Amino acid sequence: MAVKNYIEAITDALALEMRRDERVFVMGEDVGVRGGVFRATAGLLDEFGPQRVLDTPLAEAGIVGTAIGAALNGMLPVAEIQFVDFILPAVNQIISEAAKIRYRTAGDFHCPIVIRAPYGGGVHGALYHSQCLEALFTHVPGLKVVTPASPYDAKGLLLSAIRDPDPVLFFEHKRCYRLLKGDVPADDYTVPIGKVAVRREGSDITVFSYGLMLHFCQEAAEDLASEGISVHLVDLRTLLPLDRESILAAASRTGKALIVHEDNKTHGIGAEVAALISEEVFFDLDAPIMRLCGPDVPAMPYSSPMEKYYMLDQKKIADKMRELAAF
Amino acid sequence: MTPEKYRELGLTGEQVRDMYRLMVLARELDKRTWLLNRAGKIPFLVSCQGHEGAQVGAAAALEVGTDLLCPYYRDIAMVLAFGMTPTELMLSNFARAADPNSGGRQMPGHFGSRRLGILTGSSAVGTQITHAVGAALAARMRGETTVVMTCFGEGSGNQGEFHEAANFAGVHKLPVIFFCQNNRYAISVPLEKQVGGGSIAARGQGYGMPGVRVDGNDVLAVYETVRDAVLRARQGEGPTLVEAMTYRLVPHSSDDDDSTYRSREEVEAAKRDDPLLRFGRYLRNVGVMTEADQEALLQKTLAIVDAAVSEAEAAPSPAPESTLEHVYAATREEH
């Protein structure tokens, strides 16, 4: 097994699936000659040629709409949106079209597209290269939303996403790209969409997170372990559909639940997970459900002190974990 | 450029010297930001090198103080012409609290200043083009003679917003200059993969306005084209689409490596047509400036850049908690 970083795992999955299935192709801004501005599609043009690795004009509504059309006519497009912030011109295509195609045709058509997009902050990206926009899409039945937090999952979940018969938004935390390294099998394997992964077994509090924050939670959980507090850490991995059973079981296990995400708090993923827990396993709880999230401001500022203030980190998370454990 | 060209255009020696001064200032500020970036002092930059001629030529045709600008991230020379100071630009590069564009919130290149008539913009390319149309509509509703200039790259001209804006302005004959700075690349994607038909200007006809392609490295040619467009707009004859052909002499941004998608020979060839060198040569040829004048100007400019950097670097960052401010109006303010 080779050690790969997160972005290499993505490239690996794309190449593997393009070799395996002629219908798969990638499209997006700068994905060809440049191999993507983050280099997720590096080498694909050389191997598969310009017919299957398309540099598109700079227009996201066109990218996603074209992908949908190709999918309706039998192809399996993987569209790259350069930054998730720039998915917004394509939201009409995603929500009005992709999400509703199966439903509105009573199953006659379906829309097997994947839209990959880097998201998240802490990279001096300012307002428009730092956003987490997952909550915009997790409110939309018909879509699937996946946010892997390890190289292994990045490859396995991307393969599942491409093989999924429905539209999948595949959000890659851009800080994870080169920060995370791990074992990634060279061969074909999948990680199921819609299933959490327990990253750490524990008995005092249960913490749910995803993406980059999952790693900060892991580090914070180690700090707490040395203080004698045992954290049960759950990587949500898929935000839509949520893995209800596993989430409920994990919350019941300790009776104390904390949801941590970088995205801002109001109407975020944490609200849904908290509502689910309180609806279903309220009587197993020993403390109010807690959330630790980004502040409710429009987006992350550029200035370093402001960016630091905005971003969660190991210390902020450890403090919140202690607060819950002490309750 | 014929020797008499600037006088034929009704420009004075003083005016063309000032245009050259702005180009040199933009170039030297830009070069310094690269050094600051490579020294780890500023995290990011986008550059205007190669676009100075197009920007200064266009800005010179506008009436600063009356006309409005919806710029894009390369418009360093353009906003200098609109009155932004070198120190203000450096405050933005260093993300300081006193950055007039955003108080350190936006990346460099995201210009906006009510005082200067520069409408704020985001990073999402093309969004500003519709704002320009709305601003022109507002001006006309109030019976003002304002002209609105909006700038964008040829790649960004493929966003739906460009087409929606151009059509709106064409239908309503609004006083907008659509100023496309065509540098033949959108990051790595070359013009031929970006623009079907190869010309942004040719689209003008479809939207009910003249579309003019001009040599963007010829400052005076750009000035002439935009001056005519401004005249049309002010007389109520509607919008014009101008496509200034130029070249980005450096990578797309501090995060880009342009050697992955264009040859060094191509870049070197483009440098020989650098608008700054061309205009400098022209001004010497027509006797408006001597080599010594230009050297003195360069030295003066470098001192200005030094001062701007020192001042900006020493200025305070925004307070961390100010992250929470300006989401909504703090009071029931007048609007």
Ligand SMILES: Cc1ncc(C[n+]2csc(CCOP(=O)(O)OP(=O)(O)O)c2C)c(N)n1
């Ligand atoms: C809506 C949107 N999509 C993608 C991007 C990422 N991006 C920033 S600049 C750029 C290329 C722009 O090229 P062009 O319009 O030709 O302008 P130039 O940079 O060449 O001056 C891209 C793809 C963005 N900022 N906004």
Ligand SMILES: [Mg+2]
């Ligand atoms: Mg361009």
